[in-house]
Amino acid sequence: MNKQQKEIMWYRNPAERWVEALPIGNGRLGGMVFGGVNKDVVQLNEETIWAGHYQDRNNYQSAQALPEIRRLLFAGETAKASELAQKAMVSNPKRFDSYQPLGDLTIQMTNTVEYSHYCRQLDLGNAVASVQFKDNQTNFKREYFSSAIDQVIAIRYECDKPDGLDLSVTLTRSQESVSQIFSEDTIGLVGQCGDNGVAFSGAVKIICENGTVVLNDRRRDGNEIIAFVEKADRVTFYIAANSNYRGMDHREECIQTVQKASEKGYHKVREDHIKDYRAYYDRFSIELSSGGQNEHDDGEVSTYEWLNQIREGKNDPAFAVLYMNYTRYLMISSSRPGCLPSNLQGIWNDQMWAPWESDFHTNVNLQANYWPVEAYHLSECHTPVFDWLETLVAPGSHTAKVCYDARGWVVHHASDIWGSTAIFFDIVGIWPMGAAWMCRHLYEHYLYNLDELFLREKAYPLIKGVVRFLLDFMVEAPEGTACPGSLVCNPSHSPENYFIAPDGSIGIFTYGATMDTEIIYDIGTICVEIIDILSIHQAGFDHSFKEEIMAALKKLPPVKISNRTGGIQEWAEDFEEYYPDHRHISQLYGVYPGKMITLNNSPELANAAKCTINRKYEHGYNGQGWSLSWIANVWARLLEPERAMEALQDIFQHHILHNLFINAHGNPQVGDAQGVPAAILEMLAQSHEDEIVLLPSLPKAWANGSVTGMKLRGGYTLDMFWENGLLTKATLYLSEVTIPMPIRVGSEGRYQTINNGSTLLVMRN
Template sequence: MIKEQGMAAALLFRVHKEEDMFQSATEKEDRLWYRQPAKEWIEALPVGNGRLGAMQFGGWDTERLQLNEDSVWYGGPIARENPQAAAHLQEIRQLLLDGEPEKAERVARLTLTSIPKHFGPYQTLGDMKMIIHGGAGEVIGYERELSLGEGIARVHYERDGAVYERELFSSAVDQVIVLRMKASELQRLSLSLYLNRRSFEEGTVVVSPDTIAMQGQCGNEGVRFCVVMKALTHKGRVQTVGDFLSVESADVVTMYIAAATSFREEDPLGACLRQVGAASAKGYEQVRVEHIQDHRARYDRVLLRLEGTATEADYAKDMPTNERLERFRQGHEDPGLFALFFQYGRYLLMGSSRPGTLPSNLQGIWNPHITPPWECDYHLNINLQMNYWPAEVTNLAECHEPVFDLLDRLRSNGTRTARILYGADGFVAHHATNLWADTSPVSDVVSATIWPMGGAWLALHTWEHYLYGQDAVFLRERAYPVMKGAALFLLDYMMENKQGEWVTSPSLSPENRYRLPNGNSGTLCMGPSMDTQISRALFEACLHASEQWESEAGFRGRLLTALSKLPPHRIGQYGQLLEWAEDVQEVELGHRHISHLFALFPADDITPFATPELAQAARRTLERRLEHGGGHTGWSRAWIILFWARLECAELAYEDISALLRKSVHPNLFGDHPPFQIDANFGGTAAIAEMLLQSHGDAIAFLPALPKAWPNGEVRGMRTRGGYEVDMIWGEGRLKEAILTAMQSGACRIRSSYDLIIREEGSQEGLRLEASVKGRAWNVSGGRRYFISPV
């Protein structure tokens, strides 16, 4: 034991005693703002409470709120399994064994694809339109902003001698969207407001002099929906005229908007009326205060500051967001923009996924379309999973819960699908699902459709939730049954290939093609690398989870046998990790999916410190993809950053996170596929977190991929596997101090390239932990804090 060196106390004072200063500074920076209204949807600003969302445009003559409710999906539940599938499964497998993928795909298209082929999309709820009367003069000092820390969108401007202000938020406490408008001069607000869902509206009805409602149904057997708007004024008058709410000469106007569907409510109109009635009775100020308290309780868990060396970067903090983004695209440094993007991802996850809601879909909850791209559904071959990569590490674990709720329903439906299509035990889900947790193949595009691994990959999210939170009850009651169900399917579904290895068949490497030596090409295959990697990760997780139950000994035996039969990772002729079971020709070298690096991230079967040869092959794989145009979609670029972070290639990670902001975000910082997909936002947030803190491979690493552009900074409230919270401060590219809070007792392992001093809170003595690329451990006590600094 050695005496602690005095720095810990000084840094602890900075991180915790000056916490209010740090929080105040980040609050000022954690906002998006603009000097003009939104002209396009991708310039509008989002608010959401997990279930209800709105996009505000912020005009001065008109205002538009584009509205969403998470269960507004077209069509009802359908059992779509093709009854002829199981009878043709062996034929498909034999054609693949014979090197005839095109023939196999023809049979698969006929027999495995569903009846009908598609399900309905997630749809917009509609718009609230407002016409603002009486203003004719020049607009002065216009500003539109979104405060990430408060969850409030604001508009401020001066016109005709009066100052006008708006506030918009979506309250999770009261389950309403609230818009308040006020003017500095008396009786200056005269408005005409209405609801519409062009061109699929079924009309608006008057409920009372200050309340209107719009109702409809999303197709035969689809959900019935309702949206209600209630307007209250201070002074002035509100009345209904036709299907408008008309406000005359008011000082202040407050609109309460509620929405519901028959997915949750037997009487959507009654539910909406109760919600707007309760919120308006409580009053705007109380609703607002409780919203901010609820929002801050999650958002403020993590604070991030990134600083560079260039003084010009400080100037950018005061620029409008669109100008700041353009300035960065012209080559100027701006570390604070990355911190803003990181927190924006957390804000969007809070806004589109809360306990009791549906999961965040391809656009979160913010979708303006009746027929959106890719149905705005839940894609299970990367996109839904990426949406939740930041949930645990950035301290929003409860935002992960909607995925587990979905998994419970997928498990139920997928048991039927596994039996009918494949004659298999357990449960299966394919590459996409919807409101009704559909588990059948979707569409006739074989390159995406015939992929039976969606349920298995998503099941691993329950294991990640356990690793971070260490909740034994969750593991026993929720995670393990789902993981076991997914594993049982794979144990039944796998078959032996010519080498005697156990592989999935038929399957594919998502959306990619290959060419065999005999000249035949296709997408359908046997044992693509991603499938094997997912299977290995799932089987190993089930083994670890089941160790506490003797009754699972037989299942563990099956898992051990399967693990011994899985193909190993293989390296190809170009030094790359093989994407398919054999070293076949890659048809599209720059393909957007890089599925065969699943073992690098989100799994940890490949690491630079444990499997350096495989890590080098993973690096070569990335280089080849990028050399041929890979990473051209927002989500693909985000995944590449995470790969570089896991390889601890800091400058390459920074190069690609910069490319993400320069090429793949819209003016409101929404991710761009193109078109808009929210996974780039969530993947980008997860990537920044991974550059700063890692905890895979049973060890924690501080600043493993810190780029030179962020030499100074601090972060508070990040989480790691094993049940720890971490605060860090660094300067000149080197850790100054980390503060680790242990949630429970046990051994904690840290990877570090230099020796560390560890001091338990309240102790005057320090423990020296020697440098180790694989990690060294010491024992921690639950509920205690440990101050860690380099020697």
């Protein structure tokens, strides 16, 4: 498989729509490259450009109303409980504000050209987008990238005809901004997201070779200042953007940033960008092949043509490799140390009010965004999540007290950059498990890297606060309920499904939803394990808190198998689902990402989990790209490779957009795409059950292949090769601190493990 196949996305035409444009990003500064010839547009984003500001939206009636809401739910009076909760618990206003675009950089050829031999591409290996075309005998080339080293987007226009570039340049935004001249070769944009949102600036510095730049403040189209480039051979644009979110003088910061980049020069900026990017990207590689003759074997088919072949039913392992590399590129481009986490759309958004506010959705989406990051060998890209979680502790503690009269801290099903932790949108927002689910990512980071300082100083304080909240929040179910004497969440619901109560009423609000129990078991168990680890060097560390957790875990209700469906029961009571085809598989959290339900320790529940998914399909499963990837991960954990492959193929055929963003309910999203590589990695190696299993769920379509640089829990790094479905060789590199774990191979055959000191070799006999 050559570079053209696995690392180059390319198209024969300019993008006409946003979902055809190609993303570039440096963690916080993003662009969408349309690649037009006579009119070239790069839509721009900076991660902190959000409307709104922090507001205490907590409903101060909540804690007082909570005992009555709980009484009603335990009594089965769902409608009355929902009505009271809607009034007394849901925030006002019900929504927070949206992530917004910076604006559009528009570069127009003032002399229209007729072009041929057009190619627009994104080089995933170097993180550089480019456009090439011809006009008669003149060759034109353009490059675009976003540098983390120099904190600029750099764009380079070249042609081989002397004095061949005549351009007009504008930086514009549809609202709440003013175009300005920053200097003799720099145009800018200054604005604010509404009355209380961030104030921001963007700057474009234009450097010509053998040409001139003229900024014209008199020739305006509305509020636009136009820069004219005349008779240039080459033109370089340096774009910077900043806001006052982090307290800086954003206008001056932009001016200084583009000035420094221009003094450094395009070629050095480009060289440093690629070197920095490849330091992340080159850690990992993957090859997949069926061994057949019908695979994508050359670079003559464009990415869109290739995607259409996939949509028509072609199962091509090479496309999965391209998609893996693309999602790695998106992760590195949207989540760097020191930045905010990648949101629902990464850092790329062209709408003033984005779908779902382009927020941090914590009832699966943000988590799925980071599922593969550790195995991908991109641990640093995980750190923005941890930094962001720390900013939520203070507002989350306030919400815990106001809404539940509880200690610790809480986050509900969605949040933003302002630390919004209240109950938003509707009673569907009364789901106080977001922080608990997110905090398992802290422990995952530890398990892959074994950094005890991180565990002690960052992970444990956050996890302890979440567990403290849950211990205060849970209540004992009374006699007459489905689980008398058990500790349950009340109120509770199973995101985002509805049920039919015995009286025929439709509800979402209840007590003891299975997912809540699984999350509490998961994070409680994690907390106990951390206490045990930290106790090694500090005897008796937090012993009383450990005892309190263990006592509570013993009182959790068991996960049940539904007598009605044979699947995992979704609620404490065996309700009928209002949407049996519902996209969420909330009750299967215990299979993935948790490990409460496995084929080894709970085979009956594992088989019931299979039944749960089968039943959804039988009812015409309402799958979206992200939900199918969750299902693929579950199938991988349950050692059903062909079912996992079926889910992935469904995503590729029905939920991938022109530029390979994922389609979610008719809207493009970026973060949700990361569930796909998570599933692929889970199919190739697993390490969640205190053992390493190689090729546990290898489908027939990937009979031959290799993976190098894959991280595993316990401090291992894996290089692995296989042929005809059988492992040929695996090398596991040991870190300075490694947890000893048994190794076995899921594929048939006899293998031996050789310890070479710093490595473990697994060879076929």
